Amino acid sequence: MIRSGYNLTHLKVLEAESIHIIREVAAEFERPVMLYSIGKDSAVMLRLAQKAFYPGRLPFPLLHVDTTWKFKAMIEFRDRYCREQGLDLKVWTNQEGIAQGINPFDSGSKKHTDIMKTAALKQALNHYQFDAAFGGARRDEEKSRAKERVYSFRDRLHQWDPKNQRPELWNLYNSKVNKGESIRAFPLSNWTELDVWQYVHLENIPIVPLYFADVRPVVERDGTLIMVDDERMRLLPGEVPMMKKVRFRTLGCYPLTGAIESNATTLPEIIEEMLLARNSERQGRVIDHDETGSMEQKKREGYF
Amino acid sequence: MQQVDFSQEDIHTYLARHQRKELLRFLTCGSVDDGKSTLIGRLLHDTKMIYEDQLAAVKRDSEKVGTTGAGEIDLALLTDGLKAEREQGITIDVAYRYFSTDRRKFIIADTPGHEQYTRNMATGASTCQLAIILIDARHGVMTQTRRHSFIVSLLGIRHVVVAINKMDLVDYSREVFERIKEEYTGFVAKLELHDVTFIPMSALKGDNVASKSNTMPWYSGPPLLDHLETVHIAGDRNLTDFRFPVQYVLRPNLNFRGFAGTIASGVLRKGDEVMVLPSGKRSTVKSIVTYDGELEEAFAPQAVTLTLADEVDVSRGDMLVFPDDQPHVSSEIEAMVVWMAEQPFVPGRPYTLKSTTRQVTAEVASFRYGVDVNTLEHRPIARLALNEVGHVQLSLTQPLAFDPYRINAATGAFILIDRLTNNTVGAGMILEGGAGKSQGDVWATEPAARLKLRESQITPAEREQRYGQLPVTVLLVGLTGSGKSQIAYALERRLWDAGRAVTVLYGQNMRQGLNRDLGFTADDRSENLRRSAEVAKLMNDAGIITIAAFVAPHAAVREKAKQLIGPERVLEVFCTAPIEVLRSRDKSGAYEMADAGNIAQMPGVTAAFEEPKSPDLVLQTDQISVEDSVNRILEVMKSKGYFPNSSSAS
Numbered sequence: 020m021i022r023s024g025y026n027l028t029h030l031k032v033l034e035a036e037s038i039h040i041i042r043e044v045a046a047e048f049e050r051p052v053m054l055y056s057i058g059k060d061s062a063v064m065l066r067l068a069q070k071a072f073y074p075g076r077l078p079f080p081l082l083h084v085d086t087t088w089k090f091k092a093m094i095e096f097r098d099r100y101c102r103e104q105g106l107d108l109k110v111w112t113n114q115e116g117i118a119q120g121i122n123p124f125d126s127g128s129k130k131h132t133d134i135m136k137t138a139a140l141k142q143a144l145n146h147y148q149f150d151a152a153f154g155g156a157r158r159d160e161e162k163s164r165a166k167e168r169v170y171s172f173r174d175r176l177h178q179w180d181p182k183n184q185r186p187e188l189w190n191l192y193n194s195k196v197n198k199g200e201s202i203r204a205f206p207l208s209n210w211t212e213l214d215v216w217q218y219v220h221l222e223n224i225p226i227v228p229l230y231f232a233d234v235r236p237v238v239e240r241d242g243t244l245i246m247v248d249d250e251r252m253r254l255l256p257g258e259v260p261m262m263k264k265v266r267f268r269t270l271g272c273y274p275l276t277g278a279i280e281s282n283a284t285t286l287p288e289i290i291e292e293m294l295l296a297r298n299s300e301r302q303g304r305v306i307d308h309d310e311t312g313s314m315e316q317k318k319r320e321g322y323f
Numbered sequence: 324m325q326q327v328d329f330s331q332e333d334i335h336t337y338l339a340r341h342q343r344k345e346l347l348r349f350l351t352c353g354s355v356d357d358g359k360s361t362l363i364g365r366l367l368h369d370t371k372m373i374y375e376d377q378l379a380a381v382k383r384d385s386e387k388v389g390t391t392g393a394g395e396i397d398l399a400l401l402t403d404g405l406k407a408e409r410e411q412g413i414t415i416d417v418a419y420r421y422f423s424t425d426r427r428k429f430i431i432a433d434t435p436g437h438e439q440y441t442r443n444m445a446t447g448a449s450t451c452q453l454a455i456i457l458i459d460a461r462h463g464v465m466t467q468t469r470r471h472s473f474i475v476s477l478l479g480i481r482h483v484v485v486a487i488n489k490m491d492l493v494d495y496s497r498e499v500f501e502r503i504k505e506e507y508t509g510f511v512a513k514l515e516l517h518d519v520t521f522i523p524m525s526a527l528k529g530d531n532v533a534s535k536s537n538t539m540p541w542y543s544g545p546p547l548l549d550h551l552e553t554v555h556i557a558g559d560r561n562l563t564d565f566r567f568p569v570q571y572v573l574r575p576n577l578n579f580r581g582f583a584g585t586i587a588s589g590v591l592r593k594g595d596e597v598m599v600l601p602s603g604k605r606s607t608v609k610s611i612v613t614y615d616g617e618l619e620e621a622f623a624p625q626a627v628t629l630t631l632a633d634e635v636d637v638s639r640g641d642m643l644v645f646p647d648d649q650p651h652v653s654s655e656i657e658a659m660v661v662w663m664a665e666q667p668f669v670p671g672r673p674y675t676l677k678s679t680t681r682q683v684t685a686e687v688a689s690f691r692y693g694v695d696v697n698t699l700e701h702r703p704i705a706r707l708a709l710n711e712v713g714h715v716q717l718s719l720t721q722p723l724a725f726d727p728y729r730i731n732a733a734t735g736a737f738i739l740i741d742r743l744t745n746n747t748v749g750a751g752m753i754l755e756g757g758a759g760k761s762q763g764d765v766w767a768t769e770p771a772a773r774l775k776l777r778e779s780q781i782t783p784a785e786r787e788q789r790y791g792q793l794p795v796t797v798l799l800v801g802l803t804g805s806g807k808s809q810i811a812y813a814l815e816r817r818l819w820d821a822g823r824a825v826t827v828l829y830g831q832n833m834r835q836g837l838n839r840d841l842g843f844t845a846d847d848r849s850e851n852l853r854r855s856a857e858v859a860k861l862m863n864d865a866g867i868i869t870i871a872a873f874v875a876p877h878a879a880v881r882e883k884a885k886q887l888i889g890p891e892r893v894l895e896v897f898c899t900a901p902i903e904v905l906r907s908r909d910k911s912g913a914y915e916m917a918d919a920g921n922i923a924q925m926p927g928v929t930a931a932f933e934e935p936k937s938p939d940l941v942l943q944t945d946q947i948s949v950e951d952s953v954n955r956i957l958e959v960m961k962s963k964g965y966f967p968n969s970s971s972a973s
């Protein structure tokens with residue numbers, strides 16, 4: 020297929036571009052890190068990085084910001100996969116947040132995310148003095164991301180200023196930052212959700228089992244199915260966990276992540292379901308529901 | 324995400340088909356309100372890329388802020404970006420959108436049509452293969468249309484679709500479509516745009532966007548989407564010249580030393596001999612390594628890792644090429660630059676230049692000319708301000724390997740980075756002959772000795788007899804605003820009406836054709852006059868009277884021009900007036916720009932004008948009319964015997 024007339028399929032073009040970006044960042048920054056969220060996008064990004072430096076190892080560590088509220092299956096997957104692949108994984112948790120007893124139930128989704136995710140990430144970046152952080156975000160995810168650069172510039176406070184972003188031409192990325200400043204690099208910028216799934220399928224990339232439908236204990240809250248992943252889940256009066264065949268379109272903190280009822284147990288079935296879906300991916304994320312433009316707000320504050 | 328119907332085929336067939344899609348990136352450009360957002364919304368909607376929740380949100384918003392009539396969905400709202408912008412009702416910056424059909428995946432670079440247009444358009448265009456230029460059918464080709472087309476051509480986009488939109492508002496009229504098409508074709512001839520397709524449409528109603536409309540039976544071409552799916556793009560890449568900018572050196576263990584990078588152009592096979600630039604060292608390719616196995620052959624734009632047979636020194640920023648097909652290597656480059664920062668581009672300041680994977684320090688050697696993005700006119704400049712475009716000569720601290728952008732965009736493009744702010748401030752496209760053009764005195768350069776001059780069989784006497792005139796060059800010189808061109812064209816008219824064979828060579832016109840590569844430095848002005856003098860000579864040799872209107876500020880250069888044409892065939896006419904009059908007459912704004920420091924070496928302001936010492940005629944154009952001036956020139960021509968056997972020329 021590749022040979023005929025020297026043409027590449029769109030996935031091969033995207034792959035080559037992403038590898039180019041990953042190598043550029045590794046070559047031009049002093050202390051890059053790859054943010055690893057354990058989701059499918061991270062899985063694809065990680066595979067692309069392995070391709071970029073093959074037969075060498077990754078010249079940077081992975082960083083997982085652990086809120087301590089992730090699904091158990093995510094953490095198991097993370098530890099096993101990183102061990103198997105010989106990856107240098109760093110895990111960071113905001114200990115002050117833990118000490119203050121921040122949790123999704125009492126603190127609310129916004130505060131929990133702010134402290135355990137956004138602030139925690141900043142702490143980790145400062146602690147290790149990373150000057151470039153790869154993220155697996157895509158431009159098709161959300162309207163406000165459509166203008167995001169591949170190299171997204173952050174000031175000393177890790178803030179994103181929409182007015183202070185650099186024009187980005189061709190594949191010539193500007194890596195100049197002063198001490199303390201940094202960039203977020205998004206190698207998957209031009210991928211769509213379908214591209215990611217197709218790539219996972221084609222390349223046989225292992226992903227967390229939660230993406231596949233299975234019978235799981237859930238409760239229905241404000242029209243969203245929340246999985247009872249451990250004993251910390253607080254049930255409201257009258258709430259009884261039911262066993263339902265569900266799966267997740269995105270993964271995060273389990274009390275804040277909605278499941279969908281599904282029978283899809285293979286990748287083609289997941290893709291089929293997605294193609295037939297009538298609502299966008301982000302609906303499953305509770306944090307986005309407050310208001311339009313909330314992603315933009317989060318980005319300014321330093322969350323992705 | 325596209326929604327599909329699985330009653331026709333199963334998911335496996337679907338996936339197999341979709342794995343083979345090609346990628347097409349295109350740019351949409353239009354002025355505010357031409358319907359760009361509506362068109363993009365329409366494409367996304369009609370290819371089923373919109374989810375119900377998104378559509379519901381747009382329906383809600385349509386009632387609040389939409390501009391369409393009651394009940395209609397404002398599809399433009401689907402593509403609006405950040406919240407603040409949405410509230411202001413404008414879009415800034417470049418936004419990327421994604422959709423796909425059965426045949427291709429598309430990436431749209433959506434660039435807004437207002438103030439920051441040049442910068443944003445250049446940014447969006449840099450990665451695109453095709454541009455859609457929107458024209459509102461009611462307004463036709465506008466200044467912005469020219470500007471958009473110029474930038475599209477500047478950035479080397481090879482395929483253009485002119486979308487003549489809002490056809491519903493002109494009764495789907497074929498005449499309107501044809502008129503706009505003709506008008507556009509006329510002006511685009513000056514630009515390097517080759518594949519131009521015109522499509523009449525209504526983005527609002529969906530006519531000829533995703534499907535063919537029966538409102539315009541006279542249009543036989545494809546709807547927009549069909550064209551986007553089938554336009555031939557495979558030939559756009561340069562697969563001829565192998566270029567491999569080294570990105571990263573991989574040394575996982577003592578036995579492996581690989582050079583990782585993206586093939587910028589060309590095709591490479593295992594065993595090929597390669598040369599490292601700039602060092603010039605040679606070796607052969609031992610293996611082409613990828614995670615998915617070794618390759619026998621690789622091509623642009625694949626990302627691979629190469630190992631070489633020999634221990635040659637190679638580091639990031641070097642380029643591997645074939646010894647028999649090398650790029651230019653030079654520390655002087657000529658380029659078109661688009662300026663993107665508030666602070667202007669000025670000489671005497673070092674910038675970081677990044678081209679492929681190489682960074683060098685660059686400084687302006689000279690500004691050759693600026694291009695007015697609206698009129699495409701060239702004018703002298705001393706700096707480049709935000710959103711301006713100019714031809715610049717740059718000096719680099721280290722040599723750079725490059726190709727002209729037109730031949731190889733991947734190795735002909737660069738960005739400029741400000742060293743204080745770290746901002747990306749300029750985008751450059753290296754020009755042909757970028758290796759530094761000959762700076763010597765062309766006037767004095769002798770043609771190669773082996774070249775022989777062949778004489779025409781027609782003698783000057785025969786020509787004189789046929790035309791009833793002796794050929795002469797009337798050289799009108801003088802500062803901007805001195806009335807040269809007005810007099811030149813009035814004189815041409817009078818001579819023509821009297822039956823003479825006559826033509827005008829006007830400096831500004833010459834600069835748009837034969838001399839379009841020249842700027843306004845003293846050297847370039849001299850070259851402008853030299854070439855024009857060569858043309859005047861050819862005209863005179865052909866028996867034709869030539870009226871040449873040039874500023875020609877330097878006496879020595881004028882003298883050379885006279886010698887070239889033949890002193891006996893030149894009438895020198897000096898047009899002059901007090902400087903206040905010149906300034907008040909000038910409509911081009913050149914004097915004010917020169918005062919403000921925006922034009923370098925403007926004769927009469929920041930550069931000298933050496934007045935002719937013994938012209939054949941001096942015209943004080945503030946004291947006599949154009950008609951009188953013409954009369955006086957005719958008298959001199961007559962008295963010098965250029966009109967044998969005729970009593971009167973007028």
Ligand SMILES: Nc1nc2c(ncn2[C@@H]2O[C@H](COP(=O)(O)OP(=O)(O)O)[C@@H](O)[C@H]2O)c(=O)[nH]1
Binds near residue numbers: 354362488527
């Ligand atoms: N009648 C008609 N109106 C259109 C068409 N396309 C766009 N419009 C309207 O023109 C206005 C400007 O459109 P918009 O897409 O926002 O323009 P933009 O500024 O180029 O993005 C809106 O009111 C649209 O509804 C069309 O084909 N026909």
